[in-house]
Amino acid sequence: MFAERYADRVQFLNPSSIRKMMAIAKGLIAQGKTVYELNIGQPDIECIxxxxxxxxxxxxxxxxxxxxxxxxxxxxxxxxxxxxxxxxxxxxxxxxxxxxxxxxxxxxxxxxxxxxxxxxxxxxxxxxxxxxxxxxxxxxxxxxxxxxxxxxxxxxxxxxxxxxxxxxxxxxxxxxxxxxxxxxxxxxxxxxxxxxxxxxxxxxxxxxxxxxxxxxxxxxxxxxxxxxxxxxxxxxxxxxxxxxxxxxxxxxxxxxxxxxxxxxxxxxxxxxxxxxxxxxxxxxxxxxxxxxxxxxxxxxxxxxxxxYLDNMRKVYHERLEATMQAIAEYLPGVVAPKPDGAFYLMLKFPEFEDITEFSHFMLEKFNLGNETVAVTPAASFYLTPGYGRNEIRIALVVDPEKMRRSSQIISEALKAFSQFKVNLVRPML
Amino acid sequence: MFAERYADRVQFLNPSSIRKMMAIAKGLIAQGKTVYELNIGQPDIECIxxxxxxxxxxxxxxxxxxxxxxxxxxxxxxxxxxxxxxxxxxxxxxxxxxxxxxxxxxxxxxxxxxxxxxxxxxxxxxxxxxxxxxxxxxxxxxxxxxxxxxxxxxxxxxxxxxxxxxxxxxxxxxxxxxxxxxxxxxxxxxxxxxxxxxxxxxxxxxxxxxxxxxxxxxxxxxxxxxxxxxxxxxxxxxxxxxxxxxxxxxxxxxxxxxxxxxxxxxxxxxxxxxxxxxxxxxxxxxxxxxxxxxxxxxxxxxxxxxxYLDNMRKVYHERLEATMQAIAEYLPGVVAPKPDGAFYLMLKFPEFEDITEFSHFMLEKFNLGNETVAVTPAASFYLTPGYGRNEIRIALVVDPEKMRRSSQIISEALKAFSQFKVNLVRPML
Structure with a gap:
């Protein structure tokens, strides 16, 4: 009923991909699914x-x-x-x-x-x-x-x-x-x-x-x-x-x-x-x-x-080392430059053109023993068109064992996704 | 060094008169003066x-x-x-x-x-x-x-x-x-x-x-x-x-x-x-x-x-009654319409053209037994030029006894201000 109801600036405001995944993950958790929320930089470490x-x-x-x-x-x-x-x-x-x-x-x-x-x-x-x-x-x-x-x-x-x-x-x-x-x-x-x-x-x-x-x-x-x-x-x-x-x-x-x-x-x-x-x-x-x-x-x-800060850095460093090792083991095709700081990893999946669909598939349609992983598709971290489309960002916000488990889940989800795509293109009987 | 350093919108942002008085009052309190801060709607009542x-x-x-x-x-x-x-x-x-x-x-x-x-x-x-x-x-x-x-x-x-x-x-x-x-x-x-x-x-x-x-x-x-x-x-x-x-x-x-x-x-x-x-x-x-x-x-x-709410309303009602009575007693020339809600009073001082100077005088240059009152000059509550210039807003945020005392302080400050103005215009010897 109202023409031009909102200010022009609102059209440039979109929920960030980080927050989009957060909303879906929270919904699934409420339904009883275990989700490693690597999509958001929300440390699991107890506050000071x-x-x-x-x-x-x-x-x-x-x-x-x-x-x-x-x-x-x-x-x-x-x-x-x-x-x-x-x-x-x-x-x-x-x-x-x-x-x-x-x-x-x-x-x-x-x-x-x-x-x-x-x-x-x-x-x-x-x-x-x-x-x-x-x-x-x-x-x-x-x-x-x-x-x-x-x-x-x-x-x-x-x-x-x-x-x-x-x-x-x-x-x-x-x-x-x-x-x-x-x-x-x-x-x-x-x-x-x-x-x-x-x-x-x-x-x-x-x-x-x-x-x-x-x-x-x-x-x-x-x-x-x-x-x-x-x-x-x-x-x-x-x-x-x-x-x-x-x-x-x-x-x-x-x-x-x-x-x-x-x-x-x-x-x-x-x-x-x-x-x-x-x-x-x-x-x-x-x-x-x-x-x-x-x-x-x-x-x-x-x-x-x-x-206090030394101990915190140690915690994140251990998570990083465990994750790098797990990636080498479970995700050998993935390019993962080792970060110097913050607590994120950017993972490039060379076989993908666009990783968004896979990210949603893994979160919403896949589980390994009722567990899955929320990640952030990385295209939104770039302005240059086409960049980051085959990358995801994961945050080191759970303990080393769970970071390892997350790599394993991503690896299994990749296999399941290939199968899912094959089934999608199979002609109807 | 930077021409047009700030966005145009910043020129329309001014510290509110409420906040200006707050800053001065806090400074005086830090120096040991007792200030009844009737300038801001900050209840003294304990939180729930x-x-x-x-x-x-x-x-x-x-x-x-x-x-x-x-x-x-x-x-x-x-x-x-x-x-x-x-x-x-x-x-x-x-x-x-x-x-x-x-x-x-x-x-x-x-x-x-x-x-x-x-x-x-x-x-x-x-x-x-x-x-x-x-x-x-x-x-x-x-x-x-x-x-x-x-x-x-x-x-x-x-x-x-x-x-x-x-x-x-x-x-x-x-x-x-x-x-x-x-x-x-x-x-x-x-x-x-x-x-x-x-x-x-x-x-x-x-x-x-x-x-x-x-x-x-x-x-x-x-x-x-x-x-x-x-x-x-x-x-x-x-x-x-x-x-x-x-x-x-x-x-x-x-x-x-x-x-x-x-x-x-x-x-x-x-x-x-x-x-x-x-x-x-x-x-x-x-x-x-x-x-x-x-x-x-x-x-x-x-x-x-x-x-809980009934009790709170009772507290403010008592303050209002005490204040209305004190105004009638100490400030007979002041026009004070009785409010139906919120917890403020607008006081009009017919003898003033602009009450701002008096408000600052009372806060900064006046005291009664080392006590004074912070109020908000009301012109900033109006857009129409000239309106509210002889009005102040006071908030019912201290107990009835202090509201009474505040009226007395305002009354004494008015007398002192008249004297102050007379002295200002007296030619130098």
Missing amino acids: PEFCEAIDKKARTGQINYSPIIGEKYLRETYARYLNNFFDKDGKPHLVIDTDNVLITVGASHALTSCFLGICNPGDEVLVIEPYFSPYSGFLAVAGGKLKAIPTRAEDDFALPPAEEIEKLITPKTRAILFNSPNNPSGKIYSAEEVERLAKICIDHKLFIISDEVYREMTLGDKEAFSVLQVDFGNEEMNEKLKNAIIMIDSASKTFSLCGVRIGTLVARQPILEKLALVVAHTTACVSDIMQYGVAWAYDAILSRPD | PEFCEAIDKKARTGQINYSPIIGEKYLRETYARYLNNFFDKDGKPHLVIDTDNVLITVGASHALTSCFLGICNPGDEVLVIEPYFSPYSGFLAVAGGKLKAIPTRAEDDFALPPAEEIEKLITPKTRAILFNSPNNPSGKIYSAEEVERLAKICIDHKLFIISDEVYREMTLGDKEAFSVLQVDFGNEEMNEKLKNAIIMIDSASKTFSLCGVRIGTLVARQPILEKLALVVAHTTACVSDIMQYGVAWAYDAILSRPD
């Missing part, structure tokens, strides 16, 4: 216990109140302390941040949407390293903006293209370069030189550099993540320009296995922060005070328990 | 205890996880049950809602911004009854839209203008009529006939009717709120059209004294809900699972404890 103590304490005051637009001072202060310490402890040079550089948001997603709403007019563009976390395109579409890909490929170890190639993508509409290191989904950690290359381009073209560092602590081998806060041009003028371009995004979700607290942080110089805080104020009013309280205790706890 | 039990229980599972985009089923189900029961218990006819009609958001603010982002293109307009909750204009500005006032005035008991007057404001750009009953700041409860009048206009002009009902339970006398869900045209075709136009907004903040949980609800038919859920997914990804769990317990609790 100090969080639970803190929120219980806060709840018992009976006061659950509005928070300042910019976030609670105790969390902003603690996070600044945590981050400075994170770099300091290994003697890594970095920009020192303080409380005034920290804005609290409803998770990294809200930090990114607030950022895009704050800097992009309809029609503006943001460059992003491809493959990229697929919801980025919808976050930007809310502001009316459009993502443009800086392509990187598994066969080149996801290396960044030369500066000239990247600069060709810049137009008068370009507002920022967005990157994510360690990268979800590829696991790539960009080198110091690569991050500096991006930073220099941003300065030269007056762009913001948006660095999504939610997986900073999640390294799977010897390679450490290099933060945008660590860039040093050895030149005061350049460094000063960079400071005016940095927007760094972080989250409590992965670091503490607290995806359900919805607490993110945005780090920038104060004048930038104040503008973006206005967007926070006019999208969610403010962030939950009790969740901020719990997360502040969590950051504070790992300041005095540095082994 | 079942919430605390629930989140403690949930935290102890160690699993704080991503939630479905549309919200947790247990909360959507419980809220639907609560709302149907709220109307049923007094035998009030209403539209029955079910789980599929409920979307969970990060508070009513996020429900409203998601709604505006979902239905408004840049340049689109939304009509709002004036005076209105001032952050509405920023919520809409995020989507590029513009509020247009349906004026109502204290001297007419905030009565709605005739349909013809409202229809004159509608243009091809109009997308919705937004109203809030009980109204913040005026305390007005719109009659069944007034709500039906708005509903009929919306149907005739193919507009959404956005009904902000966060104060539904907060009535201060005998008059009950009339919900958009209670409209019945006695005509199936009209009722059907209305069902396709309704977007109802609610929140746990005031009902349970849980402003810091940031849990809101949006009620609409499923096709509308699914579109708006895409905006939620691309602004905040999802809503905190543990906060949803706590709020579900809260709604469930008051289903079996109907006196």
Whole structure:
């Protein structure tokens, strides 16, 4: 009855493939099927216990109140302390941040949407390293903006293209370069030189550099993540320009296995922060005070328990090793580059043209002893047409034994799928 | 250094006068001053205890996880049950809602911004009854839209203008009529006939009717709120059209004294809900699972404890009576219409042209025994130029004794302000 009922931007918002699979998986689980949910980066690891103590304490005051637009001072202060310490402890040079550089948001997603709403007019563009976390395109579409890909490929170890190639993508509409290191989904950690290359381009073209560092602590081998806060041009003028371009995004979700607290942080110089805080104020009013309280205790706890992060990295590393081994054993035809960080694997199935149908078949029509696996078809992590169509992303979010079992299930599902397809094309009697 | 660094929409986002006063008040409190914070609708009443039990229980599972985009089923189900029961218990006819009609958001603010982002293109307009909750204009500005006032005035008991007057404001750009009953700041409860009048206009002009009902339970006398869900045209075709136009907004903040949980609800038919859920997914990804769990317990609790709301209403009613009496005693020149609902009072000071300077003077430069009062200058609740300039809004958020004391402080501050102004204009020696 209503012509043009919805805003134009809504047509560019689609449920992400991650969330689509999540909805189907949850439905099957409710019906009694065992599903290894490797489709979503939701760790099964128990959340940090100090969080639970803190929120219980806060709840018992009976006061659950509005928070300042910019976030609670105790969390902003603690996070600044945590981050400075994170770099300091290994003697890594970095920009020192303080409380005034920290804005609290409803998770990294809200930090990114607030950022895009704050800097992009309809029609503006943001460059992003491809493959990229697929919801980025919808976050930007809310502001009316459009993502443009800086392509990187598994066969080149996801290396960044030369500066000239990247600069060709810049137009008068370009507002920022967005990157994510360690990268979800590829696991790539960009080198110091690569991050500096991006930073220099941003300065030269007056762009913001948006660095999504939610997986900073999640390294799977010897390679450490290099933060945008660590860039040093050895030149005061350049460094000063960079400071005016940095927007760094972080989250409590992965670091503490607290995806359900919805607490993110945005780090920038104060004048930038104040503008973006206005967007926070006019999208969610403010962030939950009790969740901020719990997360502040969590950051504070790992300041005095540095082994917390080491242990978590060990857990993910063991899962990775078990999975790589299982893939070699059960899925010999699959190409699986070993990730440096985050907790995902991209698996390429060369025999497929499009893996979507198989992914749905495995989840919805297949089981091995009433068990199956949910994965994310990877095409949505690419903007370049055709890319990623024969790839899936799996998350290392269950224990090594279950990761092995998942590889076995995928292998059996592949056989069953071939049979299923043969039956489909067989003419009716 | 960066020309046009920020998106155009940011220039329309200003910290609300409520929040501006909050920031100053918090600063003074930190310095040791006692400030009665009547500037913000943050109840001092303890939150409902079942919430605390629930989140403690949930935290102890160690699993704080991503939630479905549309919200947790247990909360959507419980809220639907609560709302149907709220109307049923007094035998009030209403539209029955079910789980599929409920979307969970990060508070009513996020429900409203998601709604505006979902239905408004840049340049689109939304009509709002004036005076209105001032952050509405920023919520809409995020989507590029513009509020247009349906004026109502204290001297007419905030009565709605005739349909013809409202229809004159509608243009091809109009997308919705937004109203809030009980109204913040005026305390007005719109009659069944007034709500039906708005509903009929919306149907005739193919507009959404956005009904902000966060104060539904907060009535201060005998008059009950009339919900958009209670409209019945006695005509199936009209009722059907209305069902396709309704977007109802609610929140746990005031009902349970849980402003810091940031849990809101949006009620609409499923096709509308699914579109708006895409905006939620691309602004905040999802809503905190543990906060949803706590709020579900809260709604469930008051289903079996109907006196919970009665007691709360009694508390606010006592505060209102004490305040009305104190105003008559200490502030005889002030015009203070008695509100029917919500928990605010609008006070008009006829001797002032603009009350802003006095409000800041009282908060920042005045004290009575080291105590003072924070209020909200009311001009920001009006779009019509000049309106509300000699009005303030105060919230009934402290006990009767403190409400009385606040009136006394305002009275003394008025005397001190006169002296202050005299001194200012006295020529220098």
